[in-house]
Amino acid sequence: xxxxxxxxxxxxxxxxxxxxxxxxxxxxxxxxxxxxxxxxxxxxxxxxxxxxxxxxxxxxxxxxxxxxxxxxxxxxxxxxxxxxxxxxxxxxxxxxxxxxxxxxxxxxxxx
Amino acid sequence: xxxxxxxxxxxxxxxxxxxxxxxxxxxxxxxxxxxxxxxxxxxxxxxxxxxxxxxxxxxxxxxxxxxxxxxxxxxxxxxxxxxxxxxxxxxxxxxxxxxxxxxxxxxxxxxxxxxxxxxx
Numbered sequence: 753x754x755x756x757x758x759x760x761x762x763x764x765x766x767x768x769x770x771x772x773x774x775x776x777x778x779x780x781x782x783x784x785x786x787x788x789x790x791x792x793x794x795x796x797x798x799x800x801x802x803x804x805x806x807x808x809x810x811x812x813x814x815x816x817x818x819x820x821x822x823x824x825x826x827x828x829x830x831x832x833x834x835x836x837x838x839x840x841x842x843x844x845x846x847x848x849x850x851x852x853x854x855x856x857x858x859x860x861x862x863x
Numbered sequence: 864x865x866x867x868x869x870x871x872x873x874x875x876x877x878x879x880x881x882x883x884x885x886x887x888x889x890x891x892x893x894x895x896x897x898x899x900x901x902x903x904x905x906x907x908x909x910x911x912x913x914x915x916x917x918x919x920x921x922x923x924x925x926x927x928x929x930x931x932x933x934x935x936x937x938x939x940x941x942x943x944x945x946x947x948x949x950x951x952x953x954x955x956x957x958x959x960x961x962x963x964x965x966x967x968x969x970x971x972x973x974x975x976x977x978x979x980x981x982x983x
Binding site: 790799804845852855857 | 910913925967970972
């Protein structure tokens with residue numbers, strides 16, 4: 753059971769826009785800690801995608817965007833491409849656990 | 864360019880101790896930033912294990928704290944993970960990684976990861 757809740761999967765046709773939610777609580781996202789997003793391809797380490805809730809990491813296309821409000825955050829992928837198929841994870845900090853917390857991950861499928 | 868590389872046994876027997884080393888190149892671990900470990904059981908999500916900042920101390924996941932030790936060797940620019948009394952539930956890919964100057968900063972970069980299987 754992950755501290756941050758993500759949908760297990762989302763899907764969309766090429767060119768469409770999909771969003772991935774990341775729901776936390778008052779001790780993590782709601783406590784105004786940043787949310788970071790990572791993309792993981794099969795058999796590889798996660799790679800930073802979005803940091804500080806809305807800033808794209810170096811080399812990340814502007815099709816990817818992040819936002820945060822209250823106790824939740826979202827990652828949006830517009831103009832969906834086949835290469836976007838991957839697992840996506842959100843991450844924040846929890847002041848009750850005094851450490852990092854991750855979402856359970858969301859698998860993006862391009863139809 | 865900062866690079867991290869995990870190393871250690873790929874197979875550990877139940878009840879024994881899991882030991883891994885993360886060798887860092889391109890940056891001195893005693894110069895700043897949080898450094899730590901994250902794991903991922905096969906087919907599952909990511910779990911933060913623990914992190915340290917050279918001048919601030921070490922922080923452990925409460926669920927692992929009683930079995931866990933993270934230590935550093937600044938002369939060799941590496942840090943280590945020791946997890947005692949392992950069970951099959953500790954089977955995972957273990958990643959070492961760098962965070963920012965605060966414990967809540969982004970994790971970047973990551974090592975490539977190393978699979979550790981707990982089995983007799």
